[in-house]
Amino acid sequence: MAQSSPDNNNKTIDVTALGELLVDFTQNGYSAAGNPIMEANPGGAPCNVLAMLTKLGKKCAFIGKVGKDTFGDMLENTLKEVGIDTRGLKRDRRVHTTLAFVHTAPDGDRSFSFYRNPGADANLEEKELDEDLIKSSSIFHFGSLSLTDEPCRSATVKALQIAREAGCIISCDPNLRESLWPDLETAREQIAKGIAACDILKISDNEVIFMTGEEDLDRAAAILLEKYPNIKLMNLTAGRSGSIAFYGGSIVREAGEHVDKVIETTGAGDTFCGCVLNYVLEHGLEGLTENNLHEMLKYANRAASLIIQRKGALKVMPEKEEI
Numbered sequence: 001m002a003q004s005s006p007d008n009n010n011k012t013i014d015v016t017a018l019g020e021l022l023v024d025f026t027q028n029g030y031s032a033a034g035n036p037i038m039e040a041n042p043g044g045a046p047c048n049v050l051a052m053l054t055k056l057g058k059k060c061a062f063i064g065k066v067g068k069d070t071f072g073d074m075l076e077n078t079l080k081e082v083g084i085d086t087r088g089l090k091r092d093r094r095v096h097t098t099l100a101f102v103h104t105a106p107d108g109d110r111s112f113s114f115y116r117n118p119g120a121d122a123n124l125e126e127k128e129l130d131e132d133l134i135k136s137s138s139i140f141h142f143g144s145l146s147l148t149d150e151p152c153r154s155a156t157v158k159a160l161q162i163a164r165e166a167g168c169i170i171s172c173d174p175n176l177r178e179s180l181w182p183d184l185e186t187a188r189e190q191i192a193k194g195i196a197a198c199d200i201l202k203i204s205d206n207e208v209i210f211m212t213g214e215e216d217l218d219r220a221a222a223i224l225l226e227k228y229p230n231i232k233l234m235n236l237t238a239g240r241s242g243s244i245a246f247y248g249g250s251i252v253r254e255a256g257e258h259v260d261k262v263i264e265t266t267g268a269g270d271t272f273c274g275c276v277l278n279y280v281l282e283h284g285l286e287g288l289t290e291n292n293l294h295e296m297l298k299y300a301n302r303a304a305s306l307i308i309q310r311k312g313a314l315k316v317m318p319e320k321e322e323i
Contacts, residue, residue: 013085014058014281015171016137017046018159019146020121021064021079021089022098023071024266026311040071041266041312042078043100044121045143045175048267048313052274052303054083055317058281061133063088063159064146067097067120078315088130092120102266114180122149126158134159135166139200139277143175147190148182160197169285172198173273176207184210195224199285201231202273205238221246232285235276235297237269243301245293252290254297257305267313268304274317275300299323 024043027036050060062084066072068091075097079086098119100112116122124146134140140163146156163170174191181187188211195201195211203224205217214220221236225246234246242256279296288296306318 011136011138012059013061013133013137015050015053015139015141015277016061016063016088016133017050017141018063018088018124018156019046019143020044020098021047021062021066021075022100022116022119022121023075024100024102024312026102026264026266028311038101039311040074042075042314043266043312044314045145045173045270046141047079047084048270048317049141049173049274049277050084051082051314052271052317053278056275056278056320058278059085061085061088061137063124063130063133065090065092065120065124065128065152067091067095068093069096071097071099072120082315082317085133088133090124090128092123095120095123098122102264112177112179114177116180118149121145122152124152124155126151126155129155129159129162131162134162134168137163137166137168138281139171140168141171141173141273141277142194143173144187144191144194145175145177145180147194148180148187153190157193164197169200169280170198171200171202171273171277173202173269174204174207174211175269176204176210195228196230199230199232200276200280201228201234202269202276203234203236204269205236205241208236217244218251233276233280233288235272235300237272237304239265239268243272243297245297247288247293250290250293252293252297254294254301257302259305259309262308263310265308267307267317270313271307271317272300272304275303275323 021044025038028039099115
C-alpha cells in the first residue's frame with residue numbers, strides 16, 4: 001500500500017509552482033464589422049496546475065513575475081480570487097506582462113503566438129525568490145518556459161536547488177513551446193536539465209518524441225527512464241488516447257474519456273498534472289500499486305476531459321464534484 005502522505009513536517013504549503021503567468025487571448029466570436037473578438041483569459045501552465053489543486057482543497061503558492069500594468073493587475077487579482085498565495089509574485093515596472101494569442105483548430109487543438117520579447121515572466125531574478133516559501137512546500141512544480149531566457153533560467157535553477165535541499169518532491173512538466181526558444185537544440189538541452197532534477201515528470205506524446213527522436217511511445221518512455229533514473233513517477237499523456245503511468249517497473253494504461261465536442265485543449269495537461277500531484281499529496285510517492293496508478297490516471301483523465309469542453313483554464317477548472 002502507498003504511504004498516507006508525504007512528510008509534511010514544517011510544510012505549510014502543499015504545492016508551490018514557479019514559472020509563467022500570462023494572458024491567453026482566445027477568439028470569442030466576431031464583431032458587427034466581422035472582426036474577431038479576443039477574450040483575455042488568465043493563463044500560464046504552472047498557475048493552471050495550482051488552480052486545479054486549489055479546487056481539490058490544497059494550499060498552493062506561486063512564484064513568478066508580471067508587469068506593473070493592467071494585465072498584471074488582472075492576473076494578480078485572479079490568483080487571489082481562485083485562492084493561490086501571491087506572496088511570491090513580483091511586479092516589473094519596466095517590462096510588460098507576457099501575452100499569448102491562442103489559435104484554435106476545428107478539432108480543438110491549438111497553437112500559440114507569444115508577445116514575450118521581453119516579457120515580465122522571463123525577467124524573474126534569483127534575488128527575488130521567496131526561499132522560505134519554497135522550503136515550506138511539500139511539492140515544488142515547474143515547467144520549461146522559465147528556462148528559455150535569463151535571468152529566469154538562473155532563478156529556476158536556484159529554486160530547484162533550494163527545493164531539493166528542503167526535501168521537496170520536485171515535479172516537472174516540460175510544456176514545450178518551440179517558438180519561445182532561440183533554437184530547438186537549446187530547448188532539448190534545457191528541458192533535459194529540468195527532467196534530470198525532478199521526481200515526477202508529466203510529459204506529452206509530442207514532447208517525449210521531441211526529447212528522444214523515437215516515435216513509438218513505449219520505446220521513447222523507456223529511453224527517458226533509462227537516461228533519467230531520478231524519475232520516480234512518469235506520466236505520459238496522449239490526448240484522446242489517454243495516459244500511461246511508468247512507476248517502479250510497472251506500466252499502467254488508462255483510456256481517455258469520451259468527449260462529444262472539444263471546445264479547446266488549453267489547460268488539459270495542466271488539469272491532468274494538478275490531479276496527479278493531488279493524488280501524490282494524498283497517497284505519497286512510495287509504494288504505489290497498479291490499482292493506485294489506475295485510479296490516479298482515471299481521475300486525471302476525467303478532469304482533463306472536462307476542461308477541454310470550456311474556454312480558458314485557470315478560472316474555470318472543474319469542481320471536485322464534477323470530476
